[in-house]
Amino acid sequence: MDSFYEKVIRPWFFRMDSEEAHEVGVKAMAVLGKLPPICRMLEAWHRLPVKRFGPVRVCGLDFPNAVGLAAGFDKNATAWPAAAAMGFGHVEIGTVTALAQPGNPSPRMFRFPEQEAVINRMGFNNEGAEAVTARLAKQAPRGQRRIPLGINLGKSKVTSLDAAVADYLRSFELLADHADYLVLNVSSPNTPGLRELQDASRLRELLEAVAGANSARGEARRPLFLKIAPDLSYRQIDEVLGAIEAFGLDGIIATNTTLARPGFFATVDQAGGLSGVPLRERSTQIISYIAKSMRGKLPIIGVGGITDAASAGEKLDAGASLVQLYTGMIYRGPFFAAALAHGLADRQRR
Numbered sequence: 106m107d108s109f110y111e112k113v114i115r116p117w118f119f120r121m122d123s124e125e126a127h128e129v130g131v132k133a134m135a136v137l138g139k140l141p142p143i144c145r146m147l148e149a150w151h152r153l154p155v156k157r158f159g160p161v162r163v164c165g166l167d168f169p170n171a172v173g174l175a176a177g178f179d180k181n182a183t184a185w186p187a188a189a190a191m192g193f194g195h196v197e198i199g200t201v202t203a204l205a206q207p208g209n210p211s212p213r214m215f216r217f218p219e220q221e222a223v224i225n226r227m228g229f230n231n232e233g234a235e236a237v238t239a240r241l242a243k244q245a246p247r248g249q250r251r252i253p254l255g256i257n258l259g260k261s262k263v264t265s266l267d268a269a270v271a272d273y274l275r276s277f278e279l280l281a282d283h284a285d286y287l288v289l290n291v292s293s294p295n296t297p298g299l300r301e302l303q304d305a306s307r308l309r310e311l312l313e314a315v316a317g318a319n320s321a322r323g324e325a326r327r328p329l330f331l332k333i334a335p336d337l338s339y340r341q342i343d344e345v346l347g348a349i350e351a352f353g354l355d356g357i358i359a360t361n362t363t364l365a366r367p368g369f370f371a372t373v374d375q376a377g378g379l380s381g382v383p384l385r386e387r388s389t390q391i392i393s394y395i396a397k398s399m400r401g402k403l404p405i406i407g408v409g410g411i412t413d414a415a416s417a418g419e420k421l422d423a424g425a426s427l428v429q430l431y432t433g434m435i436y437r438g439p440f441f442a443a444a445l446a447h448g449l450a451d452r453q454r455r
C-alpha cells in the first residue's frame with residue numbers, strides 16, 4: 106500500500122505546496138472519519154492480534170498499539186476520528202490555544218525529501234479552544250472512542266508570557282472534559298517566547314496552576330504530560346524533571362521540533378522547527394537521558410524522526426512507552442502507522 110503511495114500518490118502530493126497537501130490529507134481523513142463502517146473495516150484490517158501484542162497500558166489508558174499521531178497534524182479536531190482506521194493507537198490533536206489565531210504568513214511549511222525532513226513555522230494556527238470544544242462535543246465521547254485522544258495546549262500569541270498561566274488554564278478548563286490525556290506544550294519554536302516557559306520559575310508556576318486545577322477535578326482528573334524541546338541542555342532537562350516531579354505530572358513527550366540545523370541544514374535559510382530524520386538521534390538521546398534520570402518511573406512518549414520499525418524501536422528501547430510521528434507519514438503515506446505497529450510487533454516477536 107505504501108509503495109503505491111510512494112510511487113503514485115506522493116509525487117502528486119509533492120507537486121502541491123506542503124501546507125496545501127497537508128490540508129488535502131486532513132480533509133481526506135475528515136471524510137473517512139464520517140464513514141464508520143469503512144473505518145471499522147480498515148481498523149480490523151490493521152489490528153494487531155490483541156492476545157499477543159497488547160494493549161499497551163500507560164497512565165491508566167489502554168493503547169491498542171504503541172504508535173500515535175503527533176500534535177500539529179489535526180489542529181482543530183476534524184481528522185482524528187479516522188486515526189484508528191489508519192493504524193494509529195492514539196492521536197493527539199492541537200496545539201489548541203485559548204484564542205483562535207491565524208498563525209504565521211504562508212508559506213510556512215517546507216519539505217526536504219532527500220533528508221526526509223520538514224521545516225515548519227506554522228505558529229499555532231487553530232480555531233481556538235471554544236470552537237474545538239464545540240466540535241469535540243459532537244464527536245465520539247470519552248469511553249466510546251476507538252483509541253485514546255490527547256489534547257495538546259499552547260499559549261495564544263497575543264497573550265504575554267506573564268499572562269500565560271491564565272491562558273493555558275482557560276484552554277484546560279474548556280477542553281479537559283473531552284481529553285483522555287492532556288499535554289502542556291511549552292516547546293514549539295514558532296510562538297515568540299513560548300520556550301521561555303521551560304525556564305525553571307515560569308515552568309513551576311505553569312505546572313503548579315494546571316496540575317492544581319487538574320487535581321481539583323477529583324475523579325475527572327486527566328493524565329497530564331509536558332512536551333519539551335530537543336534544544337534544552339541536560340541541566341535544563343534536570344530542572345524540567347524536577348518540576349514535573351514536584352507537581353505530579355504524569356509523563357513527558359520528547360520531543361518537539363528543533364531549532365538546530367545539523368549537516369545539510371547548516372546552509373538552509375528557512376526559519377522554523379526542523380522535524381524528521383535530522384531530529385531522530387537528538388530526541389532519542391533525550392528520551393534515554395530522561396529514562397535514566399527518572400529510573401524508568403516517568404512515562405515517556407518518544408517522538409522525532411521515526412521512519413521505520415527500527416527507528417521507533419530505538420525510542421522504545423531508550424525508555425519510551427509509546428511513540429508518535431508526523432513527518433514520517435508525509436514521506437511514507439497514510440498507512441505508515443499500521444505498517445509501523447506491525448513492524449514493531451515483528452521486532453518484539455523476534
Ligand SMILES: Cc1cc2nc3c(=O)[nH]c(=O)nc-3n(C[C@H](O)[C@H](O)[C@H](O)COP(=O)(O)O)c2cc1C
Pocket residue numbers: 175176177178199200214223225227229257290293332360361362380381382384408409410411429430431432433
Ligand atoms: C507541520 C508541523 C506542525 C507541527 N505542529 C505542532 C503543534 O502544533 N504542536 C506540537 O506540539 N507539535 C507540533 N509539531 C511537532 C510534532 O508534533 C513532532 O513533535 C515533531 O514534528 C517531531 O516528530 P516527527 O519527526 O515525527 O515529525 C509539528 C510538526 C510539524 C512537521
